[in-house]
Amino acid sequence: MSSPYVFSGNPLDRAANRRGDEQWLASLERDESSRFLPLWRLNVLIKKGDPPTLGWARGNIRASMDADVGAILLGLDDGVAHFAVDLSHLPDAEAALGLSGAAEFEDVRTALVRCPGEPWGIVAQARSLVDWHSTHRFCAKCGAKTASESGGGLRRCPACDAEHFPRVNPVVIMLVTRGERCLLGRQQGWPRGMFSALAGFVEAGETVEEAVRREVFEESGVKVGAVRYHSSQPWPFPSSLMIGCMAEAQSEDIVMDDREMEDVRWFERGHVLATLDGNSFAGAEPGRLLLPSSLALAYYLIEAWAR
Ligand SMILES: [Zn+2]
Structure with a gap:
């Protein structure tokens, strides 16, 4: 039974059993049909329009993303990969992307009232994961810098091999x-x-x-x-x-x-x-x-x- 709740009903297949395949992940990142959802300081990109829509981008946005986080694979919908990218390190992401008023980063709670028909379950997943990566750059066991793995499904510490998983x-x-x-x-x-x-x-x-x-x-x-x-x-x-x-x-x-x-x-x-x-x-x-x-x-x- 489907739920009436906003942030529920995420349609993506999270592809848990394929995430360990780095070559597959790399090919998805390069695939021209793949979609990338940009977030900036936990605000989501919204394209202007009637109604406004989520600001899905193509793979060239990876040139602007925070390399410490990398592209976070959210999952696949009908074979099309959906990623989240964190642009929080940019002082003015809208200017850096050359959006010139066509789209802007909005607070999620404000945006979902303006475009209720969008798949907010995907945005919920993206916002939580981007926040988790930004606050788990260092190993909680030994303090060394961690690296994202499995398309953002975990962060591993290269010094002590500890694995850190996103929390709910x-x-x-x-x-x-x-x-x-x-x-x-x-x-x-x-x-x-x-x-x-x-x-x-x-x-x-x-x-x-x-x-x-x-x-x-x-x-x-x-x-x-x-x-x-x-x-x-x-x-x-x-x-x-x-x-x-x-x-x-x-x-x-x-x-x-x-x-x-x-x-x-x-x-x-x-x-x-x-x-x-x-x-x-x-x-x-x-x-x-x-x-x-x-x-x-x-x-x-x-x-x-x-x-
Ligand atoms: Zn460690």
């Missing part, structure tokens, strides 16, 4: 409910009236269910019993996997952690439903509830419960 960081996001009410919180700096499901990183030596119970208790003081998995969403800021859960509260009193949260409250189902029906990006009136947009998994957790 699991985050639990959970809608805590009790009867006709659900628990929502807000953090400092969010738009006025915005509340969302509680969330937090899974820690070492912890199951998903344990992480849900710990995070909810830390942020709200509410005790959680049964936890049920709902769905998941890649979240490339920079490299998280959001694991959406429904959680049943066993207590109601809120003891908020005000270092993490600005407010945590119970909301009635009717209030949430009315808000979903009139939810807008424009921001809430004073005293009005604003829920996350449908870009976020939290929206679907809240909607699944409320409807």
Whole structure:
């Protein structure tokens, strides 16, 4: 079943069993049909147009890429190789590429609202991998400079032979409910009236269910019993996997952690439903509830419960 979530549904075959073949990789990089997605400081290239589109480039862009990272093979679609290239070392990548206003690097969250039909799962993969390569240039074991291998599928240390693999960081996001009410919180700096499901990183030596119970208790003081998995969403800021859960509260009193949260409250189902029906990006009136947009998994957790 296909998922409605942005950043899901990446159509590429990641070609795991062929990545070790350096000759094959080199031939793909030279292939004139191959496509290269340029990123600059984690912003993605967008071509102007109606609608705007992802700024796929051809192989000549490799002359401008960061050689320490190299071309990162994302995968193949119908035999056509798709790569990501990092141009962050260039002070002004748009000028260096001679784009002269035809395309520009945009923040991913801004761009996906402007061109929702593009395969954002590919962009998620590209953004997470480019970020990982840029922050793993040196070996965590011995400090020597590492080199990209397997089309960017790993970095190897030439000094101690350690292999370093791209990481995904699991985050639990959970809608805590009790009867006709659900628990929502807000953090400092969010738009006025915005509340969302509680969330937090899974820690070492912890199951998903344990992480849900710990995070909810830390942020709200509410005790959680049964936890049920709902769905998941890649979240490339920079490299998280959001694991959406429904959680049943066993207590109601809120003891908020005000270092993490600005407010945590119970909301009635009717209030949430009315808000979903009139939810807008424009921001809430004073005293009005604003829920996350449908870009976020939290929206679907809240909607699944409320409807
Ligand atoms: Zn090393």
